[in-house]
Amino acid sequence: MRLDSTVVSLVAQPSYEQRPLEAAIDRLLAPMAGFGTLRTMQVLLKPNLITARNGALACTDSRLIVTVAQWFLAQGTQVTVGDSPSFGSARSVLGAIGALPALHKLGVPVAEFRRSKVITLPCGQKAAMAAAAMDCDLLVNLPKVKAHSQMRVTLAVKNLFGCLSGFHKPWWHMVHGGEHGRFAELLVDLLAVLPAGCTVADGIVAMHRTGPIHGDPYPLGVLAAGVNPVAVKTALLGLLGVDPHQCPLWRAAHRADLAGTRMEKLVFPLVQPTGLAVADFMVPGELGPVRFNPFRFTKNSMKRMLLRVLGR
Secondary structure, eight states, X not given: XXXXXXXXXXXXXXXXXXXXXXXXXXXXXXXXXXXXXXXXXXXXXXXXXXXXXXXXXXXXXXXXXXXXXXXXXXXXXXXXXXXXXXXXXXXXXXXHXXXXXXXXXXXXXXXXXXXEEEEEOTTSOEEEEEHHHHHOSEEEEEOEEEEETTTEEESSSGGGGGGBOTTHHHXXXXXXXXXXXXXXXXXXXXXXXXXXXXXXXXXXXXXXXXXXXXXXXXXXOEEEEESOHHHHHHHHHHHHTOOGGGOHHHHHHHHTTOTTOOGGGOBOSSOOGGGTOOSOOXXXXXXXXXXXXXXXXXXXXXXXXXXXXXXX
16 A cells, blocks of 8 residues: 555535536546556455444445445446445445445445455564455545544544454454554554555545444535545544544554655645635544453454354
8 A cells, every 4th residue: 555645635525416426536536646557457445334333324425335336347447345344244234324236236246354364564463354455456445534432533544444354353452452552553554565545535424523333423525535544544634623643543653654644745636625624523532442341352252253144
């Protein structure tokens, strides 16, 4: 994944209405350099499919997923949609948010992220990554702009944690999420091993106050795109008026000296963030623990296994 870019494209997009959304996606994706020849590429779309509960707000909007799929199909690529939800399957969540019929009509398959590849991160930590995410030619990150009870906000980097295969995500919370753990640093380290790609962040209707599942809708009316998810995150923090130093993932990226953490260094070819900035987007004041307690870990693991057996 390219982590040297400081270019972030922003557009105002007040609704998910089909034609304006198609035009906005084309405006964001068409100029992006670094894709090479798209024709025949294997493209994986990685939306936020956290859960079917409150999925219409907690997940990347189905209309955005379908519109991005259509854009890449029109370029001659082979498109797959994949994720590893906290509960249930990617297919069941896509069905719950209304995306599955349109994807089926387009001939777009769904990857469940159950097959994994063990990759060594730059820090030396082993990571069981979803094979579908590692084997694609282009990884398209489609996060939802949300407040988050553990990370304050989730904008572009946190969604890529979902490229860790199934059970390994809660395990990382357990092992690396303690008070002196390195959970945020490991999430940032994942970026170095992921394939080339881009981020298109869904901020048309965002989630604020709390999250990542049960917050309140916020009509932000923004789409943000870039090849460096760190730069996209920094741009959105500035737009939302959230202090980046209060965000664990931004701090970890800044400590790693990654390009894209300095707002003054970012380049905005379309719209400046000052023209889209808001002053009343609310985030949690106090963050909850990242580490799952053992009882919660065991209970949720059993629930995940049951849902998998039931095929949901």
